[in-house]
Amino acid sequence: MPKVGMPEVRKPQLVKATMTVIGRVGLHAASISLISKEAGVSTGIINHYFGGKHGLLEETMRVVLRELSATVIDALREIPRHHHQARINAIINANFEGFQAKSDVVKTWLAFWSYAMHDNELHRLQRVNEKRLLSHLRIELRALLPEEQAAMVAQGIAALIDGIWLRGALNPKGIDANNARTIINDYLDKQLTFYGRPQG
Template identity: 75%
Template sequence: MPKVGMPDIRKPQLVQATMAVIERVGLHAASIALISREAGVSTGIINHYFGGKHGLLEETMRAILRQHSITVTQALAKLPKNDHQARINAIVNANFLGFQAESQVVKTWLAFWTYSMHDEQLHRLQRVNEKRLLSHLKIELNSLLPRHRANQVAHGIAALIDGIWLRGALNPAGINAEQARLLINDYLDIQLAQHAPMTN
């Protein structure tokens, strides 16, 4: 976490520089020297406020997660509370469109996923993000399915989001948001049909 007193204007500048350097050379080669040069600041500023590369990466991921949360919240606020499938689609879209689909963000996410497997603090951030996604999904699914099934389907949708996102991130053509939406809605329709009331 950045230390108190760091000018707010510096934080987005350094976060953007971190993502730009990761996109260009990868996480392991993204040195403090390269990032500071990209941001137009001294290496001492990064070391002072973030304690080095690890702290800066953590702040970069926090910034991405904050933006993702804002995107989801704003999208849901525009939709009727009883249109649960549209709200699920909004949650899905937030993972495949806009900021989250930008090349710099995608490559930073990939680096973060890899790094978080071996770092307790970054792993905790990943878990927070996962729990937030599942919570959003379960809120909507609880109105459509029995609670135990809603939990299972939420995990299924989350797995599809992660899998489709990862395949798209590794594809030179990028992430296909429309295909992701179709696949996830197909899965959801099947789950909902299994629990639809029987009619004569």
């Protein structure tokens, strides 16, 4: 039996196992038994660290959201603050590349999106993620557009990210990050042309 008392090792191990099992059998069929077997631990370990399946699902969602947030922040840190369109592209890229584009993560996102409609805590986490995305976008767009239009275009970009991501997630070929960038930048360019502040 594995030793209890190693949360820094056990928790990531169990989150990874959760995503693997969700990817294989779906969220509803992802039982404590299957997850513990995948992780190579006893079911008691899950109860010990998370208080059961629901707590483990919440932690899995938090990990996915933390990874996304860290990716966005790290990418923005590398781009000068006055390069607003490049920074918008960095936000877009974070949603379509790297960790977020891994097969198990994509399937976990899909499962949580459907489950969050019926679960208050998961819905809250999803709302936090949505507000964070819109906040990042508005910060950059305010430098390029009047306030009202910046908020509207941020909503448009967020909707395109979600829609393109969902279509890609359901496509056997996966998510095409280059195509996502092309579509979203086409929308952004048109909005900047129509609403953009005069230069000079």
